[in-house]
Amino acid sequence: QMQLVESGGGVVQPGTSLRLSCAASGITFTNNDMHWVRQAPGKGLEWVAVISWDAKNLYYADSVKGRFTISRDMSIKTLYLQMRGLRPEDTAVYYCVKDRGGYGDPLDFWGQGTLVTVSS
């Protein structure tokens, strides 16, 4: 049974850092590109970042580039999102998402998300 379980969310002050984790099970983690997608309260979905299956290719949304870093640890089947310089507009539920195949393929499995609130 496939599972993606996010953790690490919480309430933080502007300018601080936070690291999100996503533990995968029931998935051939080494074969899939993985994404972070976020959703601000009451708003739509916003793609944040992707890491290729071999971790060689990383891409970021313009809104987080230079502040967020996506990474993965194959040995423990875990995806990470290191977030620095957090802003109130980063407040959102962050979803860990599996890509079905690669570029142009759908995002075919989503975790339940972890809420990040940036507020003073």
Added chain:
Amino acid sequence: SYVLTQPPSVSVAPGETASISCAGNNLETKSVHWYQQRPGQAPVVVMYHDTDRPSGVPERFSGSKSGNTATLTFRRVEAGDEADYYCQVWDGRSDHWVFGGGTKLIVL
């Protein structure tokens, strides 16, 4: 940056047919995927590569694309279809994954 445009909401009576559009520049060259999100839940893909339906998605759901507009169509709409729907593409020029703004399907 690449933009996908969806109507904010579509209303339909039970048993009728409803369609949600998704417009984008050069969309005919891109593969469109659709996600359903019920309140408090994570999104689920309900259509991929324009017209392919994952197993478990009702046959009442169909996808199409013509020119710069993709469409998700619901036949014989049921109350359980009420949700937010998002279209999504990969923009190869920027290596960004792009979502439409989302459409709330309201079953009257």
